[in-house]
Amino acid sequence: MEYLEFELPIKELEDQLQKCMVIGEESEVDVTETCQKIEEKLADTKKDIYKNLTAWQRVQLSRHPNRPYTLDYINALCGDSFLELHGDRTVKDDKAMIGGLGKIGDQSFMLIGQQKGYNTKTRQYRNFGMANPEGYRKALRLMKSAEKFGLPIVTFVDTPGAYPGIEAEERGQGEAIARNILEMSRLKVPVIVVIIGEGASGGALGIGVGDKVLMLENTWYSVISPESCSSILWRSWEYKEQAAEALKLTASDMKRQKLIDEIIKEPLGGAHRDRDKTFTTVKNKIISHFEELKKLSPKELVKQRMDKYSNMGVYNG
């Protein structure tokens, strides 16, 4: 397990506990009490640190290298039933955007999401979760296919942004995202969006328009990453912490602003600290929201979604 800078006091205590237990095993000395004390301190420290996370610390947690990614969720939720489908039918199969059919319980879903890699090689293969236009077009093709057959859609959002490349511009990155946003607003099937890591701007919204948008506790969602915001507005990368605060990008901020529908609690320390628990929570949330959404007719569903997005934005007059 890797530790972030602000988690180092936890690492220290965990190391101490480890040593204490080894001493207990290898010698006659009774260390029960010492171990217990360390454990108590560890629990307190954890609570202390994770309860008072700053916006920037949550951004760091959202990018934690051990955090589960889209395929981890899909495999945990669907098991062997997942059938990955490839290609945009135009130019390429984008590895940064994955999708396919799978069963959650007895229900078939179309599952789509950005995919990150877990080591240098796979990170490059997945283009760090930054999709090209073909990724968004693949996603839309799959969503339209789900709509055709009346299947609900779940998307997993985890991207540092849509890929800012020359070819991406040539092939119409803007158009691809725009088209997705428009089409998703009028899909006649339930759409549940789960932000599982980073929700960076249009790259996230390109698969992020839904009836229910859920954010895991330690994720962020905004119009720009704190680093880029800092470099543009402060003209330096140094102000990322301030930018993170100012953008109001955490799950609780987003919920308070009524820009998302619900926060999904994570295990203490983040989704990666207890993956199974995270998967179970996410699965239950998806099922319960789907059970509610399926009661609506396609017409009601679309109207509700349209109304929701029509009401966003704060202004005078």
Added chain:
Amino acid sequence: MTAWFKRKEKGIQTRTEEKKDTPKGLWYKSPTGKIVESDELAKNFYVSPEDDYHVRIGSKEYFEILFDDKFKELDEDLTAKDPLKFEDTKKYTDRLKAAKEKTGLKDAVRTAVGKSMGKELVVACMDFSFIGGSMGAVVGEKIARAIDHARKKKLPFLMISKSGGARMMEAAHSLMQMAKTSAKLAQLADAGLPYISLCTDPTTGGTTASYAMLGDINISEPGALIGFAGPRIVKDTTGKELPDGFQTAEFVKEHGFLDFIVHRRDLKKKVNLYIDLITNQPLRTLEEEPVN
């Protein structure tokens, strides 16, 4: 030289036509030079076990792989006419006759309905051995009628393409089969029924530019050639060297036109998994055959 291979009897001469040959088709040699017994090959879904080379097979074999046991062939008596009195190095009518005699088939596609993993499925499968799997009026009409059958019975439709393209001997009549089959697929889509297009080696020309690329999912077998213009034509026209693996199934998938590539041994299972998922039905499981 020792004497043991010296011919004792003189004047033995067996004429070529009297020489005994090993019976044809006892062995199969794959392009990488692997040799496999024909029986072994059939048991292995006509895939060479050592190098996974997918041997070109026809409707008989695909029906055998996909259907549980029996199936009903549709429109089996449709046969080609020669509206243009077409003649190249041979008369079209003679070519048809020769193809029928050689293959025992009536044209380049057979359509059937039967149970696959316990549920009915409509399958149209092309035969490359019949004039290069070319698409003329019979192919178009049989596919159209198979689609109608699927619509009438509300069944999924699987198209197995294996074709050099449109049949030149029926000229624009062939061309319009692209329109006919595509229009029928639009009706199938409107009826909300799944269409799976399996592109097998080779799928080219007018076939690619119509039904082969129009599946709710397009799938293929490893190494299959899939393209519009053939590789030689592309090379001659552009004067450029072709990239590695040009127009292979893997290349076509990478470029966004195939949902997945499936080993023939998993074909039946994967097709039915897709059907169960997309129609929101409980997943069927294929009874595993005992491994020897």
